[in-house]
Amino acid sequence: xxxxxxxxxxxxFFDGVIEAMPVFAKELVxxxxxxxxxxxxxxxxxxxxxxxQTRREEFQSIGLFGSFKKIxxxxxxxGFYRGNGASVARIVPYAALHYMTYEQYRRWIIxxxxxxxxxPVLDLVAGSFAGGTAVLFTYPLDLVRTKLAYQVVGSSKLNxxxxxxxxxxxKGILDCFSKTYKEAGIRGLYRxxxxxxxxxxxxAGLKFYFYEEMKRHVPVEQKKNIMVKxxxxxVAGLLxxxFTYPLDxxxxxxxxxxxxASKSAEMKGTIETLVMIAQKQGWKHLFSGLSINYLxxxxxxxxxxxxxxxxxxxxxxxxRDDVIEVVSNKRxxxxxxxxx
Numbered sequence: 520x521x522x523x524x525x526x527x528x529x530x531x532f533f534d535g536v537i538e539a540m541p542v543f544a545k546e547l548v549x550x551x552x553x554x555x556x557x558x559x560x561x562x563x564x565x566x567x568x569x570x571x572q573t574r575r576e577e578f579q580s581i582g583l584f585g586s587f588k589k590i591x592x593x594x595x596x597x598g599f600y601r602g603n604g605a606s607v608a609r610i611v612p613y614a615a616l617h618y619m620t621y622e623q624y625r626r627w628i629i630x631x632x633x634x635x636x637x638x639p640v641l642d643l644v645a646g647s648f649a650g651g652t653a654v655l656f657t658y659p660l661d662l663v664r665t666k667l668a669y670q671v672v673g674s675s676k677l678n679x680x681x682x683x684x685x686x687x688x689x690k691g692i693l694d695c696f697s698k699t700y701k702e703a704g705i706r707g708l709y710r711x712x713x714x715x716x717x718x719x720x721x722x723a724g725l726k727f728y729f730y731e732e733m734k735r736h737v738p739v740e741q742k743k744n745i746m747v748k749x750x751x752x753x754v755a756g757l758l759x760x761x762f763t764y765p766l767d768x769x770x771x772x773x774x775x776x777x778x779x780a781s782k783s784a785e786m787k788g789t790i791e792t793l794v795m796i797a798q799k800q801g802w803k804h805l806f807s808g809l810s811i812n813y814l815x816x817x818x819x820x821x822x823x824x825x826x827x828x829x830x831x832x833x834x835x836x837x838x839r840d841d842v843i844e845v846v847s848n849k850r851x852x853x854x855x856x857x858x859x
Contacts, residue, residue, distance in 0.1 A: 530731060537835060538835075543619055543622075546615075546831070549834055550614045555611045556823075557610075557818075558607055558670070562606065564814055566603075566668050569771060570586060570669070601667060602667035603664075606664040608660055613657040613661075642731040646726075648720075649723060649727075650722065650723025653723075656832030662711065663695045665775060675844040693704075711771075713789045718766035718767055720762040726820060732749055733751040733754060743828075757813060757816060760812060760813070760816045765806065
């Protein structure tokens with residue numbers, strides 16, 4: 520009896536907390552949880568994809584399954600999650616900002632330009648600006664994640680056989696931050712941000728565009744079906760990623776350039792790097808790891824969108840139209856009071 524009363528009181532407490540949270544805070548929480556879960560599920564594929572993009576000779580030649588076997592043999596299970604701490608530390612604030620600012624930009628556009636339609640173009644624009652905003656705030660964490668994932672540790676047995684000495688340049692997230700900042704300052708922490716922005720604007724916009732457009736064609740009785748949400752998210756991620764993948768390759772190579780032992784000419788800007796990769800490594804390398812990325816993006820985007828929608832329902836986030844109506848009424852009353 521006492522236990523049930525405590526559970527009821529705890530439930531009432533959480534209900535009170537949820538009701539007291541402003542809408543943007545609920546959207547931040549929902550987005551952060553969605554991003555963290557989605558990223559953790561696909562972490563092993565993300566590690567292999569980064570190695571495909573940046574260590575072509577060592578990993579691309581042995582293929583996807585060969586790469587998995589090599590990592591498992593030399594680094595163990597933990598090797599698949601190397602850099603994942605920084606990845607999750609980045610993706611939680613990134614996804615939280617991405618989803619929340621998407622909703623905010625979408626509302627702002629509708630309220631500021633009431634004559635604009637509420638079709639897929641609105642989702643494209645709001646998603647693009649939301650992606651750019653999230654990248655600018657969280658990019659240094661992405662850079663650190665890539666540098667940590669780039670490091671490959673050989674087993675002592677293999678090192679003895681091949682006379683290779685593998686030394687970890689960075690011992691962890693804070694060490695990587697510190698050394699990168701000492702080497703190149705703030706500019707070093709934002710190395711490769713240009714291709715990220717060039718890529719995220721179309722990718723984020725197209726992702727929301729395809730997801731919302733597909734949901735519009737789903738019958739009303741199926742809109743809450745988790746499998747339907749997963750399918751819509753999968754297709755959205757697949758199409759969005761295909762169009763923007765070469766910029767992701769450019770970004771990764773710019774991020775790990777200082778770690779690379781290659782004596783090739785230093786990569787400068789985004790376009791120069793893109794041209795150099797195409798000339799020296801072949802245009803196919805601009806799509807290196809794309810097949811792995813498909814395997815990663817499909818579950819990642821699908822899980823992200825699905826968990827976000829489920830979290831919004833759990834946190835009792837009102838519908839978009841209801842929120843827009845409240846915002847519009849506030850603006851109208853504020854304008855009326857100023858005139859009076």
